[in-house]
Amino acid sequence: MSGDAASYLDGNAVAGELREVFVADLTAAIGECCECGRVAALAEARVYAMAPGLVARCAGCESALMRVVKGEGRTWLDLRGLVYLQLSTPAVASERV
């Protein structure tokens, strides 16, 4: 995959699709690339949207971090390229002890 600068967007572009599936905003989640170890917000990934699905690639090494494909009534999420995703989970004020 070449890094043709006009052909990709970034993780911000998948925010709406991911909010259909997840309660939390995933674009601010910090992930580690399996391939090169880069740690960055998903928003900073390169997103290729001109395909049947969306592919988010590492801004450091271009390996695929995440694939999102939507079908009739279903969404496939492939996170194989990420070691982990770290989400901020603010403490709930009214939490019971």
Added chain:
Amino acid sequence: MWRAASVLSLQDETATARTVRLHVADWPGHDAGQHVDVRLTAADGYTAVRSYSLAAPAEGDRIELTVERIVDGEVSSYLADVAAIGDALEVRGPVGGWFVWRPEQLEPVALIAGGSGIVPLMAMVRVRSAAGNNAPFRLLYSARTPESVIYAAELRDRAVAGDGLGVSYAYTRRAPQGWSRPPRRVDAELIGVATWPSGDRPTCYVCGPTPFVESVAGLLTRAGHEPARIRTERFGPSGGAT
């Protein structure tokens, strides 16, 4: 979740950009820098979805987008040319939690816009002002010509208000009469004078077409800014944000 929306008003900003104010049922509010997805549905059921940055703080259920007409943009063309007051459409959002500025932030901020990349950065300028936040802001706005500058009058007024917002321009095709810098792209020298030294530890927000964002993010990194303090949003031909 898609929410029903209707067009409240339309205002031309430049020859190609238009501000669209929408009423959105049960709008939950948003942060500066967030965007929305807009969905249009044709009579035959065909739908098209595109992302647009929110241009201003919400006023209750009212939100504001500024849309630049783009060549292959069926949604942008509709919003920039065809939309009329009262038209119905659907909005999903707000989305995005990374490319945002919140009034609790007090550090210096560099905003660097390419073309209609100004839109989410203008939301940050407007939210800062509405919140009475005094964080020092420097905006560097790269535009093709003086006529293509969106929000030109408002930026002029805000820059002379003396409340800590500095505004600089880079013209890439044609500069105003008597402008000292010949038309050319944002370069290291301009980044140096129109943003902040990396030692001031500003947060940098860069928004524009992908090649612009790549170039500016590279200049900021080479100027010593930490990558973690450079937040970027790209838009492009496949119809991303803004």
